[in-house]
Amino acid sequence: DAGVIQSPRHEVTEMGQEVTLRCKPISGHDYLFWYRQTMMRGLELLIYFNNNVPIDDSGMPEDRFSAKMPNASFSTLKIQPSEPRDSAVYFCASSLRERGGEQYFGPGTRLTVT
Amino acid sequence: AQSVSQHNHHVILSEAASLELGCNYSYGGTVNLFWYVQYPGQHLQLLLKYFSGDPLVKGIKGFEAEFIKSKFSFNLRKPSVQWSDTAEYFCAVNVYGGSQGNLIFGKGTKLSVKP
Numbered sequence A: 001d002a003g004v005i006q007s008p009r010h011e012v013t014e015m016g017q018e019v020t021l022r023c024k025p026i027s028g029h030d031y032l033f034w035y036r037q038t039m040m041r042g043l044e045l046l047i048y049f050n051n052n053v054p055i056d057d058s059g060m061p062e063d064r065f066s067a068k069m070p071n072a073s074f075s076t077l078k079i080q081p082s083e084p085r086d087s088a089v090y091f092c093a094s095s096l097r098e099r100g101g102e103q104y105f106g107p108g109t110r111l112t113v114t
Numbered sequence B: 001a002q003s004v005s006q007h008n009h010h011v012i013l014s015e016a017a018s019l020e021l022g023c024n025y026s027y028g029g030t031v032n033l034f035w036y037v038q039y040p041g042q043h044l045q046l047l048l049k050y051f052s053g054d055p056l057v058k059g060i061k062g063f064e065a066e067f068i069k070s071k072f073s074f075n076l077r078k079p080s081v082q083w084s085d086t087a088e089y090f091c092a093v094n095v096y097g098g099s100q101g102n103l104i105f106g107k108g109t110k111l112s113v114k115p
Helices: none
Strands: A005-007 A010-013 A019-024 A031-038 A042-050 A053-056 A065-071 A074-079 A088-095 A103-105 A109-113 B004-006 B010-014 B019-021 B023-025 B031-038 B045-050 B056-058 B064-068 B073-078 B087-095 B109-114
Touching: A005 A088, A010 A019, A019 A088, A019 A109, A031 A074, A042 A065, A042 A074, A053 A065, A074 A088, B004 B087, B010 B019, B019 B109, B023 B031, B023 B087, B031 B064, B031 B073, B045 B056, B045 B064, B045 B073, B073 B087
Parallel strands: A010 A109, B010 B109
Antiparallel strands: A005 A019, A019 A074, A031 A042, A031 A088, A042 A053, A065 A074, A088 A103, A088 A109, B004 B023, B019 B073, B023 B073, B031 B045, B031 B087, B056 B064, B064 B073, B087 B109
């Protein structure tokens, strides 16, 4: 299996622009997670899905952030409008219920908002 | 609310020194326990996990961890660290023994190994 795939790997954008991050989970996994990691705040869970349904979005920082999972093999995290404080590495992870919570992380998207 | 505490923010060791990183969690029920490692510039990777059975679990690269239920702890150990072990280490807990999908992560411990 190719593992969790994220794109783009790097994104540089200007403040106010819309940013869309993409994730393809491991085939057959039924959970998908979006995390954000910064030096200041560490690793934060933003939102997670089970069988394409959002379960907990309490970590989404504000309404500028939205996430969708239209099918089992694709998810997006959108920031509109982006701000410099959104600069971070965004990780997607997936897991299978039968694996007891073990998550597999993607390589991450490094977002820089200038 | 459930939480995971990692006692040390940054640990600095010389090569060949022994390592122990502390992890405590706050949940009295069934848990699955994990240690993840994040090498500089990379993503989190599974180091080892405990679901049930022998409370001493062995992972990759010579790491091991011991689950002590009475202390709600899952400390990570390695008898002799190498420079290549420089990384950030995260303890994580899945409460309810896996019936819920999410993990609760600790804040991480940065390990720096001096050659």
